[in-house]
Amino acid sequence: MADDPRPFDAVLNADASHPNGLWLFKGSEYYLYDLLDDAVVEGPIPLTQPWGAGALPQLFRSGIHSAVWSGPAFPNLWTFFKDEMYYSMDAVRGWAQAEGPRGILGAWAAGVWAAPDGTWMTPGVPVALHGMGTRFDGMIHFFKDGKYVRHNLRTGSRPEAGPIPIGEEWDLPEMFLDRIDYAFYGTGAHEEDINFISGENYVLYDFRRRQVIDQGPVAKRFPVFAQFIDRPQLFLAEDYDMATLVGPVSLGRLIDTRSIGAGSKIQKFLVTETTDTSLQNLRQSMLDSQDTQVTEDFYDRLDTNLSSDESSDSYRYQLNAQFHGEAGATSLWGGEVNADLNAQGQTETVRSSLSQAAFKSIGSQLEQTRRETHQKTYDSLAEISSTVHVLKKEFFEETNASDRVRVYEFYEQLQSYITLLVLRGVVLVYSDGVTRPKTAQLPGAQRLLEDVLADPQEVARVIDYLRQELSNVTGHDGQVHSLLESTPPDGGLALRNNMTSRYTVVLPDGSQQDVSQAGLIKAAHSWVEPTFTITPVQT
Incomplete structure (x- = not known):
């Protein structure tokens, strides 16, 4: 029934x-x-x-x-x-x-x-x-x-x-x-x-x-x-995009140093290996892959991190695993706001919890990869222990035709990334716990509320609450932003048209570059991670 x-x-x-x-x-x-x-x-x-x-x-x-x-x-x-x-x-x-x-x-x-x-x-x-x-x-x-x-x-x-x-x-x-x-x-x-x-x-x-x-x-x-038994409820659904910016490579840890005498030749095998025999390939993270296995692992970690958050008893997150190219996982649907109308600002607490959990989940993917792998150089493949499993192998050969000794240093290669969590949009959702939830864009919020709330004063109260929560959103820069048009039609609610925000990247030479994103950049995190490529450098 x-x-x-x-x-x-x-x-x-x-x-x-x-x-x-x-x-x-x-x-x-x-x-x-x-x-x-x-x-x-x-x-x-x-x-x-x-x-x-x-x-x-x-x-x-x-x-x-x-x-x-x-x-x-x-x-x-x-x-x-x-x-x-x-x-x-x-x-x-x-x-x-x-x-x-x-x-x-x-x-x-x-x-x-x-x-x-x-x-x-x-x-x-x-x-x-x-x-x-x-x-x-x-x-x-x-x-x-x-x-x-x-x-x-x-x-x-x-x-x-x-x-x-x-x-x-x-x-x-x-x-x-x-x-x-x-x-x-x-x-x-x-x-x-x-x-x-x-x-x-x-x-x-x-x-x-x-x-x-x-x-x-x-x-x-x-x-x-x-x-x-499910009770009727209203909540905000916020649409997030996780975008990854790829920066320059740099040199990391020194792995080995070798000299080449005049007229001599050197051959080295540059190896990334693991003692975990069940690991057949290098693990990837959301920074460098969007394939199904990587994204499912990310969502599992995100579920775990969110469920351990103090706000998890009051809020729930629904993950919609859809992806587009290399830009990242789209539609991380934000916190269900079980709105206590006397608790202004709690929506921002939920947003912060989502940001922290997302970055923590990526970090745990990266940490697992670092913990499982080691990089070494070998003069021959026979030197590689039978107790390790080779995940990546490169060959380096150099002949010194000069009359001087050359010295080569072998470094791990590092890649810089910046992950942006971008708030793209907001809709209002009503669920009676039985039928399919009703969804309304913000301009239609008034009509939806009038359909499901009998008291006009309660409709006005919820509209005021939504206006407050959507007008005080803290961005990655620590500044408070409004997602709403200042003069919406009919005095209701409407998202700002063509909302964009900028993130400033500091380049290696000290100069700055602004990166524009559609939506509001809610949070950002920088990473410098090994690429598991070994780079030889002549000193």
Whole structure:
């Protein structure tokens, strides 16, 4: 029902280490709930954190839509569904990858609800539950749109039963025959009885006798679930671009010195190596690469840094991984402002936290690379120890045809960078916790607020708050800037047209160069990092 917000994306009976536990998945986090105590005992825990030695792939870390254990017949196998994709993990092998990510079509009986292109024919991912007892051992129950399908894990993707109306297999009350939101087993005396939840109602069901044991409001049986229901909220979404400026190279640490006698020749192998045998190539950072692996690593580090920030309980960040060329990752969507209208200026605290976390995440990428690698020179490849792995190898050869000794010094080569975090735009977003969020550019903020707030005084109060927060934005230069037009139409809100800002770069010769960026440069950070090239210099 449109007015019935689902508190969770998925509910799953936990593994054997938590016999009374449910995993409650909500967005990019999950919680551990105790069925006996009706209490959340752990969480929120980011989905980016590993399950044992494994980890969900990037696609699934922003949230899942359904999950299922394969039951006593296949106790090590757990599967997570996101849209039309699934990913299976092996708990016995430390939650390592078992299968996927791949599409459900041709792999699961639930594929009967998919179109030929593999997408669901109607919105929504089926609710899944493992089978119990002699009849359903090795089976998975799927419920979607009032229909039921049974998957046999032993025989593959063809349905064991269905799709059939739910009522043909399950003697449930009428309200459960059109929609099932969650299905999970109980605990204690009811550990093999199923809890079905539909909207605000639940039933406890004995599947062997096909009989309802108990039923009633969810709020009465699982009162703690109520705290997870999404509430309506307004927030600002700020669009950031992370741009990297590449500066001149310079010489760093002295690695080796060699002399060449008159009429002599020298040959040297210039090697970047590591003792980490699992590392096959030089690690890269957001400064020098925008490929998927590097950016996913950056987002993981950013998630970790933001979740450890003191403001993380009040604010959340959503990362939209879209990229353009070498300019950097675009659309780092800024902090969700759960606006306390009496707390002016807290938006700026959120912006500062994002800046610090972004630069800290890049810094940790760079530090890991420096820690893992070493640069040396060798006279022959035979000198390289068998305990190291060569990541990069260059050859230097020089003949001294003069009558004097020449001296060569070998230096690590350094590259300078400047990273700019640029605020590009701002929109106002309203979410009621159920339907798709409504988004408005600032000139349309008044209309959006009038649609969702009944009191005109509250509309005016929120507009004043937004004007204050967007008129006092501190840039990289420490100066306070306004993002707003001074005289917007109709006295409302509007972003400045063609807003630009400048960053002054000091060149090696002491001169200065201004770099212009569209938007407001919120923060900047300078780096000088090894390129893992060794440069010979004749002295």
